[in-house]
Amino acid sequence: MSETPRTGFDREVRAIGGRIRQLRKRLGLTVEQLAARAGVSAGMISQLERGIGNPALESLARLSQALSVPIASLMLAADEDERRVVRVDERRVLEPLDPESEQAGLVRELLTPGSIVPLQMIRTVMPAGFTNEARPFRHLGVECVVVLEGSLDVHHGRETVRLEKGDAMTYRCEEAHWWANPGDVEAVVLGAVTPQAP
16 A cells, blocks of 8 residues: 655654654653643644644744744754755854944854754854953853864853863853953854753
């Protein structure tokens, strides 16, 4: 007996369900735990992960929030190749942290495709003397930074760590943190961040 051909909608539902299952397992959550976080039924998630059902946009928004990912990341096509190459001249330049950082010459480039979760890699070129103390970061996830050139001060909570070329540091991002370039030459920093659900 031949299988009934899947429609484009069926393929999309299957792709969304597969991505939800992948993210849920990466976070170590059961279907019931994810359902409780998202405020949806475990049965709906179970059906969705099996590629059946007709998920409402509101349900997908709740699930994306519970998984700490943009809702668009659940909408990737089933056949999207997650091993895409980002050529050096195709890097996406991220928005400035603030007008001061743009004027100072801070440049942040995303090295991973924008749709890939739960990992982002960012290359930052930081001018001498730069600091974002006035606008510290605070978000979900874990971050690892490695200094490729120059030096970097990482201020994490009440701790300050000086990193030199080749040094790396990993820390949780829920605590306020900010960077400063204490040197008289620009610093080049490679950072990787993995968002996590609370």
